[in-house]
Amino acid sequence: MGVAATVTGGPGGGSSLEALTALVGDDLQAVNAVIVSRMQSPVAMIPQLAGHVVAAGGKRLRPMLTLASAHLCGYRGRRHVGLAASVEFIHTATLLHDDVVDDSELRRGLASANAVWGNKASVLVGDFLFSRAFELMVEDGSLDVLRILSRASSVIAEGEVMQLMTANDTGTDQTAYLDVIRAKTAELFAAACEIGAVVADRPAADAAALQRYGSNFGMAFQLVDDVLDYSARQMTLGKTIGDDFREGKITLPVVLAFQRGDEDDRVFWRRTLEDLDQAPGDLDRAMELLKRHNALTDTMAMAREYGERAVAALSTLPPGAPRQIMGEVVDFCVERAF
């Protein structure tokens, strides 16, 4: 499950993300400047490795959510910039640690940081960025923000361990899978949005609404990401498909296809995803089974449901361009699968 997936717009689909980028405007440049300046260290390997990940790190969706949430809440100060950088540092540290490979596992085809610098360097630079995130929060000085993001960090780690325990286990059910992505993906989306209300000193109800928006958006985002790994749409964007399959990752499409399949199907899933015994043609068969059992369309339906909940959560917040754009970006992220 590549949580690193970039949010790139396909033909005609990029307008809402562009609108979000326009909304946060110069603030995003300021966040990027903080990121670059605060990943520096006299220890040369740290900015080298961190730069590799940060440069490849997609469109800064999470920090943009912090900026947009603060904007929506009418915030006019500068604190959201450092905190958005802090959110991105936590995300980057998570990516680095998520890519650490056990001896028993396959390496990805792509040159992840651990493939270039080794597992240990990835772990330690992740630790550095994680610590730096907390230093940024301390400089900001809000114990409420520190509470939200330290809790989110614990929950993310729990989610990653849960994912490890369900990895390659075709017996994983939908509830267990949703628990994993709620912890490992949705929690940081939720925290990123919530702190926007905190810096703006808005009432708890607004912080809670933004938390719900982020959490549901994160669920939708991860479900779409899981679908994209098996989607022909992904290929038209020039990306590889089947990474999750090759790694034996159990995502919702697989959970649904496994449960709905017959014994032959289950033998296939166990061989390919549990034993990682894969032959040419297996990915095609997997995609055929996912299609036959409506696994991708049903996962997308669930993603849409979470997306609708995210947009609905915004309803109690002040109307205007920020709210409008934050709603549209959810729709865009959900529909990018098509």
Add this chain to the structure above:
Amino acid sequence: MGVAATVTGGPGGGSSLEALTALVGDDLQAVNAVIVSRMQSPVAMIPQLAGHVVAAGGKRLRPMLTLASAHLCGYRGRRHVGLAASVEFIHTATLLHDDVVDDSELRRGLASANAVWGNKASVLVGDFLFSRAFELMVEDGSLDVLRILSRASSVIAEGEVMQLMTANDTGTDQTAYLDVIRAKTAELFAAACEIGAVVADRPAADAAALQRYGSNFGMAFQLVDDVLDYSARQMTLGKTIGDDFREGKITLPVVLAFQRGDEDDRVFWRRTLEDLDQAPGDLDRAMELLKRHNALTDTMAMAREYGERAVAALSTLPPGAPRQIMGEVVDFCVERAF
């Protein structure tokens, strides 16, 4: 360099550590209770793996330093208990991440957590404990403590990366080596002591004095630890020697012996520590070279010097049993090598 080394007393040598344990008394039991209660998680693998490390985690020297420092500063509250647990969580997370093995490296003979549960689980549970440490600090509510420990965490990560860059490099000089241990070991000792003054609300000069005490103690502690890995004394305690040698770790004894050796010696060190090409008898030869060049005695002399600076740093602080015992525990830790 096993920073996890337990501080066990040899025959007749344990009195000062026992005095420290007696000084902190019930508070240490309270710290242990917080550690056990806060490493719990609905995700079963987390307490299992964390328990494995925490149970094997030595004598809780760092949290005892927080407790003793608070005591020395006349503190009578309970905040030092949670913060001492936080310090131990950071230390444990560091150990877990320090044990992550690259494909290219040797595994240790002992069953470290990563050998039992895998690299990835060790990384993620380390992340959980690290996040939990920050949650404990947030509950405490002191931004000064958060500042000290978030900075310490960044510096530790930098030190670990520096160590990685000097690993297996016989060209490492004394300055580079001391920079590594100052960051990876001394920084947390220093922070553990400093926060004792912060909770007691003492003037900045007292916090600085305890910071110096901890930093110099940490340097002495690590140097002794490096000596013990090649020390016959270690064998009489029933421990293995030569772990650092087998892993190709460059510690100060090796730095000195390499610099003082002739070309034959250097060929030997390069083969065994850089190429990790080791044969039976090599450890004996290494120990013989360390002895011939006074590498262990000179490292010990340096450890004593740092130890003396640590004790001297206490001089401006209130006299009494806590100060006396904190001085003696340094001497004990230095002399445990004999």
